[in-house]
Amino acid sequence: MSLPDLAVEALASLDALEADGLSAFTGSGSPAEVEAARVEFLGMKQGRVKTAQERLKALEPSAKRAYGQRFNAVKGSLESAHDAAKARLDRPTLAIADGFDVTRPGTRPKLGHRHPLTQTTDELIDLFGRFGFTVARGPEVEDVHHNFDALNIPPVHPARDPLDNFYLSEGTMLRSQTSTVQIRVMESQPPPIRVIAIGRVYRPDTVDATHSFMFHQIEGLMVDKGVTMADLKTVLRLFARSYLGEDVKIRFRPSFFPFTEPSVEVDMLWHGGDRWVEMGGAGMVDPNVFRAVGYDPDEVTGFAFGLGIERLCMRRHGIDDIRLLYQNEGRFLGQF
Ligand code: PHE
DSSP states (O other): OOHHHHHHHHHHHHHHHHHHHHHHHHTOOSHHHHHHHHHHHHOTTTOHHHHHHHHHHHSOHHHHHHHHHHHHHHHHHHHHHHHHHHHHHHSOOHHHHTTOOTTSOOOOOOOOOOOHHHHHHHHHHHHHHHTTOEEEOOOSEEEHHHHTGGGTOOTTOGGGOGGGSOBOSTTEEEOSOTHHHHHHHHHHSOSOEEEEEEEEEEOOOOOBTTBOSEEEEEEEEEEETTOOHHHHHHHHHHHHHHHHOTTOOEEEEEEEETTEEEEEEEEEEOTTSSOEEEEEEEEEEOHHHHHHTTOOTTTOEEEEEEEEHHHHHHHHHTOOOGGGGGSOOHHHHTTO
16 A cells, blocks of 8 residues: 555544444443443553554654544544433433433422411510520419419409310319419429410400410519519510510500409500500519418519410511411411
8 A cells, every 4th residue: 555545544444433433322322331332442551542543653744644633533522422421321211211300300398487476485485585584384284273273363253264264174274374384383493483484375265356265375473582563564674675676665554463463464555556455464473372382472572474475476577367377378477
């Protein structure tokens, strides 16, 4: 063969190399076949591309340029074909065949969040925690002693009316107030005391926009030497400003509870500013209550309060109907 013939033959061999390589890569049906093709064509030691590269040395200087250019192009195209084959086969194929493509984005599970009442509860625990109050708990199925007797509520008191309470068997009932926890705490430890108790209470009220047969209360109790009504008012005002905003208006009205003396009703100006809504009751712990738990009313004084959590939550968020808090309606709850 003459020298030009050799050069022509060399270029033709590059064409064949490219055609063989491309069909090997595109025809591969598994990662193992791609790997076999890679070794055959692109292998560092005895791959056909490597061999073709060595052939360059034997060529006449005049033929080198054309061969070198064509060689680079072939090498590049086989490398891309190899990458493409790998990408094609590295994807999981099994499920695609069943009409289910696992490479498609999945359906995100719907994540919920804390119910607004739970958010309120958590914030109350946090706020009163900063005033030094710790959390106490008591049972929802309560005995009549803790719900009434120990709270200085006499046997004939109208608050005991079966129409106003959920009585269970044998002197037990669903508690109608969290004041029961005051008694349980004082029975179990000596003063000083600074606790809150949060939980459900039950009363057979007719359900309307501001009433429900079950709602939540936060009870507070502080007992120590020299605790006064001024402390009670300060704590409740500070609390209302922290939770409902600096500009919230609250008022104290004289009232009566058998377990506090004197007693007040605490109101807050409702959102909209056109009416007062009861936030809860409060007062100085009655000496009879202290005596019933073995505290000396000449030694210590204390205040107690009980607030409705639903109403605090409603005032805070501008909710107008308590029933919305119990209906578990996603579009409503999603706003908080
Ligand atoms: N337990 C009272 C109620 O449910 C509220 C209250 C608590 C009043 C503590 C005084 C002291 O209405």
